[in-house]
Amino acid sequence: MxxxxxxxxxxxxxxxxxxxxxxxxxxxxxxxxxxxxxxxxxxxxxxxxxxxxxxxxxxxxxxxxxxxxxxxxxxxxxxxxTAVGREAPPRNELAIKLSLAATLPGTDLPAIIQEQRGASLAKLQELSQLRKDVSGAPRTADTARLIVLDSLVFQLEAELRWLDLCEARLVHTGQIAAVLPDAGPAAAG
Amino acid sequence: MxxxxxxxxxxxxxxxxxxxxxxxxxxxxxxxxxxxxxxxxxxxxxxxxxxxxxxxxxxxxxxxxxxxxxxxxxxxxxxxxTAVGREAPPRNELAIKLSLAATLPGTDLPAIIQEQRGASLAKLQELSQLRKDVSGAPRTADTARLIVLDSLVFQLEAELRWLDLCEARLVHTGQIAAVLPDAGPAAAG
DNA sequence: CGACACATGTAACACGTTACATGATTTG
DNA sequence: CAAATCATGTAACGTGTTACATGTGTCG
Structure with missing residues (x-):
């Protein structure tokens, strides 16, 4: 609508x-x-x-x-x-995807999460640059553009934090091994 | 899809x-x-x-x-x-709404923002409670549910922070007067 | 003249929602 | 027996995307 x-x-x-x-x-x-x-x-x-x-x-x-x-x-x-209804939020394809991947066999969860992080981070940097450009000369139309860009930036930042949390949760439930920056050989599944 | x-x-x-x-x-x-x-x-x-x-x-x-x-x-x-494409993110009705409201005459922006804050906050609290319930006994299916709930919570928190930012931006551009917790009579538009 | 922006549409298709129809099985 | 759940569909409609058709005006 x-x-x-x-x-x-x-x-x-x-x-x-x-x-x-x-x-x-x-x-x-x-x-x-x-x-x-x-x-x-x-x-x-x-x-x-x-x-x-x-x-x-x-x-x-x-x-x-x-x-x-x-x-x-x-x-x-x-x-x-009237506020935009948050009772029935639109489906989030990424959330559905991770939710399924985490509870079905034969999926490489760490790879999926890492892949998504790359894509989301790239978009975030692109948006941040765009925002910098737009906020230079705040004309009338740019106010509207800034609001939209801010929204996307905040959503993406939240998405990245959420990906971190997912990874942490899966480590906690033992579904995946913790990935340490300089990890030596660890016990594999 | x-x-x-x-x-x-x-x-x-x-x-x-x-x-x-x-x-x-x-x-x-x-x-x-x-x-x-x-x-x-x-x-x-x-x-x-x-x-x-x-x-x-x-x-x-x-x-x-x-x-x-x-x-x-x-x-x-x-x-x-393959990562979920973030090049063309789905339209965000709320972002569109605020973007339009901020650049069209005859809209009460502070009221819109405040109204939305109420709705989003209510949903956030409901979700937080749900999350607490689900995380009690983490069975297999609950892992999936938690992932979804986490996603929604993070998105809503980001939305609330974004609403704050919008308000701050509008104060900055002079479109609306700053709303102080215990403000005395201020100059009205 | 050719390309591009302006301007108004139509058609086909995908996806999603709601409601309706129908029947079997299970449970109180 | 009545109600709920299981199970498979169909129909109508709204929304959204892509592509196509058509014509005008402008600019190099």
Missing amino acids: AIRHSILALLQDKARYGYELRSEFEARTGAVWPLNIGQVYSTLDRLERDGLVTREGADGEGHVIYSLSPAGRDEIGGWLS | AIRHSILALLQDKARYGYELRSEFEARTGAVWPLNIGQVYSTLDRLERDGLVTREGADGEGHVIYSLSPAGRDEIGGWLS
């Missing part, structure tokens, strides 16, 4: 056309979460069908303009004033 | 039937990420169509058993040995 509501939020500011909605969305979430233009149009169709937006004729340049209906104004007001 | 691969992972252990696959999945991700039984059957249909699983006749109790094909074994091997 994020896209649906994002479109309503942007229309709350003023009436806009499809292509413009994508531009405004991507100006904020940018390279991180691109938005397919086809989805904008089909979402606008559904929003009109549901009575949340109204399709105006043209705007002088011939653009197909959409504006918020009263029902749409209610909807977006509710979205903004 | 998480469900698709989870089913393959469970089949790697041994041949199973639909209902059993759901049970095994939910034994690990449990109350957090329930799995609709209908989706199991339709996913199995697609997996069979794609040649990743083979539908065996019955198993003595009359169950519709599926087993991994060689192609399926390759597929799940690849999934387990």
Whole structure:
């Protein structure tokens, strides 16, 4: 529902056309979460069908303009004033993967964890650099970008700490041997 | 693709039937990420169509058993040995919401942040309690559950820290006034 | 003129959710 | 016997992705 509501939020500011909605969305979430233009149009169709937006004729340049209906104004007001539900968090593919790998035979858990650490760390460094670049000249659109980047950085940092914890837990339950920096030959399974 | 691969992972252990696959999945991700039984059957249909699983006749109790094909074994091997891609992280509704709210007029940012803090904190406490219960007697299935719970707890803690940062950033850019614990009357917008 | 950005769509497909239908077996 | 659990499906719908089709305007 994020896209649906994002479109309503942007229309709350003023009436806009499809292509413009994508531009405004991507100006904020940018390279991180691109938005397919086809989805904008089909979402606008559904929003009109549901009575949340109204399709105006043209705007002088011939653009197909959409504006918020009263029902749409209610909807977006509710979205903004109500917290994003954390009762049913979206599935986390990585958590599912480790959860399965840890309880099924024939998986190399330390390798999986190490592999993931590499990927997550690489992305974290890339994001940190991006954040540094963006925070240089904080224009209006960059405020939005910073918020998104901060979010991703915090999530990735948490992911890395979680990977450490998983490794520690598995050592503790004896599922894998502790990996010491300069370990000599240890007893293998 | 998480469900698709989870089913393959469970089949790697041994041949199973639909209902059993759901049970095994939910034994690990449990109350957090329930799995609709209908989706199991339709996913199995697609997996069979794609040649990743083979539908065996019955198993003595009359169950519709599926087993991994060689192609399926390759597929799940690849999934387990390759890190979950962090290049295109899934959209975060909350990050999008704050990003939009911070750059559109007519939004009460402090209220949104405070509202979210309440919801996230409540969920965090619920999860912490759950984690305490589960970690009491670490049976095999509980290892999987713990991994999932740890993941959620870490993500929520990161979310709360991120909310603090957002507030601080907005104070810094002058978008909102600093909220002090025992603040007297301050200049309002 | 050719490439690229602007602009609006449609179609096919994958994935996910909810609800419905149907029947066997188990348990109070 | 009634209710719950086990077990296998189908149908409708919403959301999201990718690719395709089409046409205008601008810039080198």
